[in-house]
Amino acid sequence: MLEQLAHFYAVYGSVINFIGINALMALSLNVTLAAGMLSLSNAAFAGLGGYAAGILTLHFKMPYVVSLCGGALVAGIVGLLLGLPVLRLRGVFLAMATLAFGEVVRIAAVNLDITGGAEGLTGIPNVTKTWMIYLALAGAAYFMANLRRSRMGWALVSMREDETAAACLGIHITYYKVAAFTVGAMMAGLAGGMYAHLNYLITPRDFGFFVAVDLLIYNIVGGTRVWYGPILGAVLITALPEILRGAGVTAGPIRMGVNGLILLMVILFLPNGLASVFAWVRPAAVKAKTT
Amino acid sequence: MNDLLVRNISRSFGGLQALLEVSFDVARGTVHGLIGPNGAGKTTLINILSGVLSPTSGEVIYRDQALHRIPAHRVAGMGVARTFQNIRLFPAMTCLENVLAGHHLTALRPLLPRLLRLPSAGREDRKLMGESCEILARVGLEAKSSHLAKNLSYGERRRLEIARALSFSPKLLLLDEPVAGMRRAEAAEVANLVRSLAGEGMTILLIEHNMSFVMNLCSQITVLNFGRVITTGSPEEVRGHREVIEAYLGSGDHDA
Numbered sequence: 001m002l003e004q005l006a007h008f009y010a011v012y013g014s015v016i017n018f019i020g021i022n023a024l025m026a027l028s029l030n031v032t033l034a035a036g037m038l039s040l041s042n043a044a045f046a047g048l049g050g051y052a053a054g055i056l057t058l059h060f061k062m063p064y065v066v067s068l069c070g071g072a073l074v075a076g077i078v079g080l081l082l083g084l085p086v087l088r089l090r091g092v093f094l095a096m097a098t099l100a101f102g103e104v105v106r107i108a109a110v111n112l113d114i115t116g117g118a119e120g121l122t123g124i125p126n127v128t129k130t131w132m133i134y135l136a137l138a139g140a141a142y143f144m145a146n147l148r149r150s151r152m153g154w155a156l157v158s159m160r161e162d163e164t165a166a167a168c169l170g171i172h173i174t175y176y177k178v179a180a181f182t183v184g185a186m187m188a189g190l191a192g193g194m195y196a197h198l199n200y201l202i203t204p205r206d207f208g209f210f211v212a213v214d215l216l217i218y219n220i221v222g223g224t225r226v227w228y229g230p231i232l233g234a235v236l237i238t239a240l241p242e243i244l245r246g247a248g249v250t251a252g253p254i255r256m257g258v259n260g261l262i263l264l265m266v267i268l269f270l271p272n273g274l275a276s277v278f279a280w281v282r283p284a285a286v287k288a289k290t291t
Numbered sequence: 292m293n294d295l296l297v298r299n300i301s302r303s304f305g306g307l308q309a310l311l312e313v314s315f316d317v318a319r320g321t322v323h324g325l326i327g328p329n330g331a332g333k334t335t336l337i338n339i340l341s342g343v344l345s346p347t348s349g350e351v352i353y354r355d356q357a358l359h360r361i362p363a364h365r366v367a368g369m370g371v372a373r374t375f376q377n378i379r380l381f382p383a384m385t386c387l388e389n390v391l392a393g394h395h396l397t398a399l400r401p402l403l404p405r406l407l408r409l410p411s412a413g414r415e416d417r418k419l420m421g422e423s424c425e426i427l428a429r430v431g432l433e434a435k436s437s438h439l440a441k442n443l444s445y446g447e448r449r450r451l452e453i454a455r456a457l458s459f460s461p462k463l464l465l466l467d468e469p470v471a472g473m474r475r476a477e478a479a480e481v482a483n484l485v486r487s488l489a490g491e492g493m494t495i496l497l498i499e500h501n502m503s504f505v506m507n508l509c510s511q512i513t514v515l516n517f518g519r520v521i522t523t524g525s526p527e528e529v530r531g532h533r534e535v536i537e538a539y540l541g542s543g544d545h546d547a
Contacts, residue, residue, distance in 0.1 A: 143406065149416070150402040151395070158392045161381035168341055170367035170396035170459065225383075 012242065013130065019238045020133035021195050025211075026218035026230035027140050028187035031147075033224045035180045036160030038091060040212045041082065041098035042188040044105040047207030049075040049189025050196035054121045055114060057197070064127050068193040075189025076182050083181035087174065102212050109204040120203030121196070128198040136194065137231070140187055144227035156180055217259060221266050223273020232274045237262070294319040294463060294494045295340075300349035300359075302335055309335045310518045313349070317511070322485055322495045324509035326502075326529075328538065331515040333498045334376050337465050340496070341373040342366035353463065368396060372461035374452040376468050376498070382441035386432050386451055389440055390423040393458030423458065430454045431480060446473040450481065457488075464488065466497040470504055482508050506530065514538075 053071030056062040109115045147153040158166040196202040222233025295317040302310040317323045338344040342363035351358040430450040470478040506526045514521040516538040
């Protein structure tokens with residue numbers, strides 16, 4: 001039994017690791033999505049965090065934990081500075097501005113010397129272990145689950161529901177928007193730092209446009225309204241190519257098509273994402289008990 | 292004693308003069324009515340008083356503090372709550388959650404004790420839950436506390452909006468058409484609620500088209516037409532005012 005588990009991990013270990021990293025990044029996007037902001041810069045924040053952590057390790061010989069914290073902090077500071085001007089925008093305009101920021105980060109990474117140019121930052125020691133990723137994910141999930149019932153959580157959900165009404169209840173809209181943006185950026189930066197120390201290298205393409213869109217897909221497929229929604233989405237979409245391969249379908253070239261199909265089905269039949277399946281099961285169980 | 296002083300408030304939207312030199316006083320602990328035909332500028336005025344809009348010129352003084360040009364969240368912080376003509380609830384929240392969300396200014400709900408599972412977080416939650424249930428009971432929605440706001444009837448939504456506005460214990464309440472679309476019995480319950488709130492010292496300024504509601508409830512009424520104040524006075528004075536009858540009530544039947 002133990003041997004089989006070890007074998008399974010030897011084969012699928014890297015998928016398991018990437019599921020955790022993707023789930024952490026999806027959760028970081030959920031901080032802003034839950035407040036009704038369609039921001040697509042979290043992939044770029046993960047990239048920033050990854051590069052910053054990698055540079056701290058390689059050039060400044062910092063220990064792993066310090067590098068990770070440094071990466072998250074850099075992403076958070078950039079998030080704060082970007083959030084102040086950009087969060088005046090709403091809806092698709094915010095999405096466009098944040099996507100543009102992602103391109104700025106990518107192009108900067110290609111052209112700077114300290115980031116290693118187009119080849120990326122190489123030779124980062126591989127020190128991230130699976131348990132570290134899942135410990136960080138559990139911490140982030142615990143944080144998100146408790147955030148909902150806190151002062152900030154109530155403010156964010158109120159803003160998503162109706163910004164004007166929220167302001168008239170005394171909620172400082174700009175403050176909470178920037179706070180959510182910064183918290184999300186830090187979480188993404190942490191995920192990026194773990195990724196950099198898992199993959200030996202980090203390149204400008206690792207956190208480009210497609211990753212930004214993937215993070216959104218994880219949230220929509222899983223559901224944005226509960227903390228476990230983005231995790232469900234990230235697990236399903238990341239594991240899907242492997243599952244398909246097991247079923248004898250090589251999903252490589254049609255991966256985006258399959259993702260698109262799943263997205264379409266979820267939007268049509270589960271508008272609140274996979275998480276809403278759990279929300280249906282629970283009231284039914286309660287009803288069964290009382291009758 | 293006057294709570295709210297509106298002084299020469301003007302507001303234009305491009306070429307449209309929505310309000311022109313509007314002035315009136317609202318006395319503390321009274322119910323003050325704001326009436327006028329559609330497009331008279333009533334909602335624009337409520338938007339200015341709640342900080343959602345800023346006036347082009349003029350001043351609003353509330354308890355010796357200037358209220359105009361202060362953002363909405365700080366106006367709320369001064370104890371001013373409002374409802375909206377085109378109901379703005381939190382639709383995907385339950386009734387209870389709407390009122391809980393409304394507690395932003397009075398509740399602490401810090402994150403850290405929650406993360407550390409300290410008992411203080413649960414204590415505060417239970418206290419807020421109790422208060423919120425009482426507020427819901429006040430507007431007659433205690434039986435609907437676990438219903439989603441978007442599934443309520445029109446009249447229930449209006450009452451939930453009042454409940455949410457009451458959640459942070461405001462001192463001045465601005466109601467924009469609180470009984471629009473309500474049945475007579477339901478409107479009478481809201482009238483009783485407004486009367487009891489004023490009895491507790493709350494100042495209430497309300498817009499309403501239901502004339503029997505306004506005439507029975509308000510001690511003072513300001514009449515607006517085309518952005519200007521025609522008159523401010525008691526219901527009897529307003530009822531007998533020639534310009535008001537011409538502009539608003541029509542001839543003869545004024546219990547519309």
